[in-house]
Amino acid sequence: MTVEPPEPSGQVLVASNRGPVSYTRSGADGTLTARRGGGGLVSGLSALGADAGTWVCAALSDDDRAAAEAYGGRLPAEDTGGQSVLMLDIPRETFEAAYNGVANSVLWFVHHLLYQTPLEPVFDEGFEAAWARYRAYNRAFADALAEEAEQGAAVLVQDYHLALVPGLLAKRRPDLRIGHFSHTPWAPPDLFRVLPDEVARELLLGILGADRAAFLTGRWAGAFTDCCAALLGAEVGEGTVTHQGRTTRIGVHGLGADAEFLRERASRTDVDERLAELRERVGPGRATIVRVDRTELSKNIVRGLLAYRRLLTDRPEWHGRVVHVAFAYPSRQDLAIYREYTAEVSRVAEAINADFGRDGWTPVVLHVKDDFARSLAAYRMADVALVNPIRDGMNLVAKEVPVISENGAALVLSREAGAAEELGADALLVNPYDIAGTAEALHRALTLDQPTRAAHAKRLAEAATALPPTAWFLAQLDALRGW
Numbered sequence: 001m002t003v004e005p006p007e008p009s010g011q012v013l014v015a016s017n018r019g020p021v022s023y024t025r026s027g028a029d030g031t032l033t034a035r036r037g038g039g040g041l042v043s044g045l046s047a048l049g050a051d052a053g054t055w056v057c058a059a060l061s062d063d064d065r066a067a068a069e070a071y072g073g074r075l076p077a078e079d080t081g082g083q084s085v086l087m088l089d090i091p092r093e094t095f096e097a098a099y100n101g102v103a104n105s106v107l108w109f110v111h112h113l114l115y116q117t118p119l120e121p122v123f124d125e126g127f128e129a130a131w132a133r134y135r136a137y138n139r140a141f142a143d144a145l146a147e148e149a150e151q152g153a154a155v156l157v158q159d160y161h162l163a164l165v166p167g168l169l170a171k172r173r174p175d176l177r178i179g180h181f182s183h184t185p186w187a188p189p190d191l192f193r194v195l196p197d198e199v200a201r202e203l204l205l206g207i208l209g210a211d212r213a214a215f216l217t218g219r220w221a222g223a224f225t226d227c228c229a230a231l232l233g234a235e236v237g238e239g240t241v242t243h244q245g246r247t248t249r250i251g252v253h254g255l256g257a258d259a260e261f262l263r264e265r266a267s268r269t270d271v272d273e274r275l276a277e278l279r280e281r282v283g284p285g286r287a288t289i290v291r292v293d294r295t296e297l298s299k300n301i302v303r304g305l306l307a308y309r310r311l312l313t314d315r316p317e318w319h320g321r322v323v324h325v326a327f328a329y330p331s332r333q334d335l336a337i338y339r340e341y342t343a344e345v346s347r348v349a350e351a352i353n354a355d356f357g358r359d360g361w362t363p364v365v366l367h368v369k370d371d372f373a374r375s376l377a378a379y380r381m382a383d384v385a386l387v388n389p390i391r392d393g394m395n396l397v398a399k400e401v402p403v404i405s406e407n408g409a410a411l412v413l414s415r416e417a418g419a420a421e422e423l424g425a426d427a428l429l430v431n432p433y434d435i436a437g438t439a440e441a442l443h444r445a446l447t448l449d450q451p452t453r454a455a456h457a458k459r460l461a462e463a464a465t466a467l468p469p470t471a472w473f474l475a476q477l478d479a480l481r482g483w
């Protein structure tokens, strides 16, 4: 007997750890103020219209939990811009163990190849307890989605935080069309095997519970299917993985930059003001090498600074003629290793300034306070953009700079960033571990002749915007509904 797939409902559910809104409480009465975020999912879901679906996310802080409690999880439309958002009030210990103890310090590390010492990782009782909570956190999402979903609805589950959700949900609601999207790289089998066997299997089986598992590049999709074959003995076909009688389709959707949004936002007066300030800081007639990142270990900021230092050492002709504008915005500061890394970035930048700087020339301008308008100003003024992650799912900075750079910035890009698959032909590709090679690429980028640079910049901007966020989102949805 063949089971016909159910008629799809028009309803779309998105599930992600971080939702589109966060809260802060202030004053004696604990007034809750909402702050809305951006990104590909926000654009995609809003393109469907306010009634099309619901976004299910976790409360990330005590203030979020207060809001989730106050509103019974359903956030008021005025806080969400009309979008229906269900914020799950997951107990703090469960959330923190799942988020910091598993997702950020284990899964993120495995997929980004960040374990670099013989002492890490340690899978002890502490990890086992965190893993139990990761499961509970995933169950909380699966329960909420099972409750919320109409017959045959499409459910788009996001990222490594929620890898178990597709499997859990498919068991409870076989009528649903479930997609999982990984925004990160995926580890090759030899590295994925670092995880305890049962954990590795459960993660793969969890994602294979989806009808469709999608990735940002073919490389990450291939690593995932290699893991399924190597660890589960699954059968890998042309764009499919079959295991225990169930087939999951594998998709690739390379998220692009949102040109319309970026151009409009970058032309506002607050960005003009920041640009004027930055120009003054850099000094007239000097070339700029720009980088903008979260202070994230995988972004490889320290090696980027060391490559710049090497440029100044090997090629003194650049002294006084170039400034490295580096924005490194603190991230995941709950983890000690991130706090240490943030401090190291500042130390290395200060040492460069102390060793090479002179009156009227500061070789590195480092900012650590998040400021989107200033980031856009830096993109506008960049002569060279430096994007050198150890590994990255895509890296949107590499795609955003070409869209709004006024000087046709040259792009020095890690070959390990997902974006290299689409932009590689017009970028100067580097091995992110190779400091001398990166320094040399910076020199070549700074000395590219203007017509070559302009031709690259034009093609980079085209490639970077090939699949803007709304189209990226709708393509996933269409593919999932196409079944």
Ligand code: G6P
Binding pocket: 018, 159, 182, 183, 184, 331, 332, 393
């Ligand atoms: C980056 C990654 C995403 C991930 C997100 C989590 O943007 O590309 O894959 O979901 O970080 O960041 P958070 O600040 O929520 O831990």
